[in-house]
Amino acid sequence: MSTTKPILYSYWRSSCAWRVRIALALKGIEYEYRPIDLFSKTSKNNPEFVAHNPAKKVPTLLINGLSLTESLAIIEYLDEAYPNPPLLPKELDKRAYARAISLHIVSGIQPLQAISLHKMLNEKEPGYGDFWCKHFVTRGFEALEKLLIKHSGTFCVGEQLSIADLNLPSIIFNAKIYKVDMTPYPTINRIAATLAEIPQFQAAHPDVQPDAPKS
Amino acid sequence: MSTTKPILYSYWRSSCAWRVRIALALKGIEYEYRPIDLFSKTSKNNPEFVAHNPAKKVPTLLINGLSLTESLAIIEYLDEAYPNPPLLPKELDKRAYARAISLHIVSGIQPLQAISLHKMLNEKEPGYGDFWCKHFVTRGFEALEKLLIKHSGTFCVGEQLSIADLNLPSIIFNAKIYKVDMTPYPTINRIAATLAEIPQFQAAHPDVQPDAPKS
Numbered sequence: 001m002s003t004t005k006p007i008l009y010s011y012w013r014s015s016c017a018w019r020v021r022i023a024l025a026l027k028g029i030e031y032e033y034r035p036i037d038l039f040s041k042t043s044k045n046n047p048e049f050v051a052h053n054p055a056k057k058v059p060t061l062l063i064n065g066l067s068l069t070e071s072l073a074i075i076e077y078l079d080e081a082y083p084n085p086p087l088l089p090k091e092l093d094k095r096a097y098a099r100a101i102s103l104h105i106v107s108g109i110q111p112l113q114a115i116s117l118h119k120m121l122n123e124k125e126p127g128y129g130d131f132w133c134k135h136f137v138t139r140g141f142e143a144l145e146k147l148l149i150k151h152s153g154t155f156c157v158g159e160q161l162s163i164a165d166l167n168l169p170s171i172i173f174n175a176k177i178y179k180v181d182m183t184p185y186p187t188i189n190r191i192a193a194t195l196a197e198i199p200q201f202q203a204a205h206p207d208v209q210p211d212a213p214k215s
Numbered sequence: 216m217s218t219t220k221p222i223l224y225s226y227w228r229s230s231c232a233w234r235v236r237i238a239l240a241l242k243g244i245e246y247e248y249r250p251i252d253l254f255s256k257t258s259k260n261n262p263e264f265v266a267h268n269p270a271k272k273v274p275t276l277l278i279n280g281l282s283l284t285e286s287l288a289i290i291e292y293l294d295e296a297y298p299n300p301p302l303l304p305k306e307l308d309k310r311a312y313a314r315a316i317s318l319h320i321v322s323g324i325q326p327l328q329a330i331s332l333h334k335m336l337n338e339k340e341p342g343y344g345d346f347w348c349k350h351f352v353t354r355g356f357e358a359l360e361k362l363l364i365k366h367s368g369t370f371c372v373g374e375q376l377s378i379a380d381l382n383l384p385s386i387i388f389n390a391k392i393y394k395v396d397m398t399p400y401p402t403i404n405r406i407a408a409t410l411a412e413i414p415q416f417q418a419a420h421p422d423v424q425p426d427a428p429k430s
């Protein structure tokens with residue numbers, strides 16, 4: 001492994017960057033935080049950033065001479081390059097469940113309630129973005145609750161913290177912004193409460209990032 | 216491994232089921248095809264199907280006593296349980312690129328142009344679904360072309376067919392439905408032409424599935 005400090009292009013409120021910040025914290029990897037303001041064209045078009053990720057998306061992680069993109073791909077890389085503590089179970093069935101829960105959130109819920117989409121739809125018709133995001137998060141959480149009833153223990157998949165858990169805090173954070181009623185999801189809430197007590201999850205929270213607005 | 220024949224709940228036009236059909240064909244795994252009509256409430260609410268996947272989504276794969284969901288999670292499981300031919304490169308960097316290209320399509324493009332979304336937005340305002348889907352596929356393909364220029368050889372990642380390639384045919388099929396101009400994407404087109412010659416890719420095409428409409 002290279003001795004150069006990894007660099008994370010991040011945005012405090014980005015759900016995708018949040019997941020990777022948790023993984024880096026759990027693996028004990030120190031990194032330099034470089035903020036990209038997703039609402040500033042100048043910041044997003046920073047040539048140094050775009051060269052590493054032409055999709056202009058965060059997170060982008062520079063590590064061991066590589067430019068890595070897409071949160072779940074980055075987390076899988078970190079787990080292969082830095083195996084301890086593991087973020088995937090050993091058993092093939094549990095690995096599949098951990099990945100399925102992750103993808104249910106990352107491809108099944110997250111893209112349909114992104115901040116940019118919310119804005120675009122509210123501009124189309126005032127309130128339509130609010131309706132839309134609440135609708136898709138609610139639909140996604142109904143299925144997520146059932147998935148977690150099937151597979152969870154203390155964590156999303158049994159008794160071991162895994163990649164699945166890394167996706168939970170950000171989607172719940174957004175659900176609250178969209179005023180989703182969380183009472184029908186006791187399993188989601190229980191696991192979220194457990195995760196909120198873990199120092200590495202606390203260190204990855206948007207509010208404590210260098211680019212978070214000062215309150 | 217169990218000797219019971221695996222069962223795939225699929226829908227001929229589903230992009231996500233298509234990816235898994237390619238993986239099963241490449242691994243030489245025979246399976247029973249059970250069609251779910253995503254536009255029929257009765258078919259989607261088939262209790263046997265819902266018990267295996269409460270999200271009521273295809274693909275759902277019953278294999279070795281497990282109910283597996285989410286296309287990329289299923290493909291990773293198949294690659295771990297049936298390692299030949301491999302669908303992930305051996306090198307950590309190439310594994311990360313193959314997963315990133317997959318996720319760019321599966322979470323970055325696919326969810327924003329799903330058939331159900333297209334219908335919902337066209338009902339909101341005639342033509343808005345068409346505009347929307349074309350917009351997000353075009354935006355996604357601009358970044359995908361750049362990613363592939365960086366990482367591709369004969370296939371999406373170098374000279375080895377990988378999980379990344381499994382995601383390409385379905386998103387291009389949809390792009391054509393939404394009348395996306397494909398001329399600015401020579402790398403995407405070149406790889407797609409190579410994949411279209413592979414018998415296992417041909418066997419997974421929607422048109423040859425048991426539930427495809429007879430022309």
